[in-house]
Amino acid sequence: MEEFEEAYGRALAAGGGDVEVDAAASVLAAGGEGWAGAAEGVARRVGRECAARGWEAADLLRMVGRELTARHHRVAVALGKGGEGLAALAARERLDRFSAAGLAVEVLCLYGRLPRITALVAPRHAAPAAGESKTLARIRALLAKAESTGFPEEAEALSAKAQHLMARHSIDEALVAAGSDAGPGARRIGVDRPYEGARALLLDAVAAANRCQAVWSADFGFSTVVGHATDLDAVELLYTSLLVQADRALQRGASRSRDFRESFLIAYASRIRERLAGAAAEETATTTAPDLLPVLASRDLAVESETRRLFPSTTTSRLRGRDAEGWRHGHSAADTASFRP
Structure with missing residues (x-):
């Protein structure tokens, strides 16, 4: 959803300010049945950008848990690959669409503000020893x-x-x-x-x-x-x-x-x-x-x-x-x- 992408960009540029976050959440919530899919699509793009700056998926979830709330953390899991999906989470936790959208925008703004860090290299394994x-x-x-x-x-x-x-x-x-x-x-x-x-x-x-x-x-x-x-x-x-x-x-x-x-x-x-x-x-x-x-x-x-x-x-x-x-x-x-x- 191009309109939501633009609204999220403004919220990110404003440092996640309340007014801009609410505006982006309103745009997302007004997106009809595809609102959750639009948020998840933006989350995938933002996740790729974070990966290019050295952040792994586990690091992103850790930062949400550190800087935001437990509910934000559950939203972050829902936005990510393997999560139940934002719409399913909203239904399970009885969140109205605007509230769920606002949480998602806040998570995405946190991701977007993360700086570049050292990219990791996985250790190279030798042949495993018996037992x-x-x-x-x-x-x-x-x-x-x-x-x-x-x-x-x-x-x-x-x-x-x-x-x-x-x-x-x-x-x-x-x-x-x-x-x-x-x-x-x-x-x-x-x-x-x-x-x-x-x-x-x-x-x-x-x-x-x-x-x-x-x-x-x-x-x-x-x-x-x-x-x-x-x-x-x-x-x-x-x-x-x-x-x-x-x-x-x-x-x-x-x-x-x-x-x-x-x-x-x-x-x-x-x-x-x-x-x-x-x-x-x-x-x-x-x-x-x-x-x-x-x-x-x-x-x-x-x-x-x-x-x-x-x-x-x-x-x-x-x-x-x-x-x-x-x-x-x-x-x-x-x-x-x-x-x-």
Whole structure:
């Protein structure tokens, strides 16, 4: 619908102002039975433009969830490929056509304002090692149990076992991939509010222990993790699990102040870094393959080179805990999640 395209363009040029958004929504809602299809068509075009600026579909949905409302997020899913469709969503949520159109225009204006970011490259896979899928399934099961148990000692043992399996799996994959053209790639992992800096610090700790590098994009709520395919899987699995465990430990704290929670998470991330690094080093030390260290060094160099290519200029930020009690609780919680077999 050409008229809606023009109205959306005016709303975008006005920075998503209320008057222009309402005008575009009115044009869309007046489009008869094809109104939802017109919105979805514009969404496809805008999505292609975002992809050309480095944004992937998951990134767009994450930004809607970060900057707008839960209902906007459902509209964004409906507008995208594989969604139920805008008209079906409007009917299910009992939205009149103008209201649904307004939500869609606001989503599209958010997309249209997104700047260019670094385009990602998927990691190149080597031939999978025998039993790889079974190993990953076992790691997922161990972490799921660690998240669900109410006993800290059991969570410690399960998480420790998972990290050692991850390290072993990474070593096996490295030896299989040696001499192949398998190389590192990158993956964006969401870093949610609140206490984003502390959460990014935890993700960085998990990435470093699994031979990856993480670059946090504070403005967009994600970190880009660079590494080989198996290691990227490990980072995402373990980071998600540790956040669940940290949240459970936080609920046991006596204080609910912002400083307490932020200090808790900073201390937790710092201690987890030490524990994970120790677990990875132990697994490497038990490996008898004579060519392992050169292989790992080569992979580390490839990850560093790819990180520098994607992010030629980065800055370092420091976080300091301001609540002593929160720091102690976070340190203790990380000790409970100690990664020792």
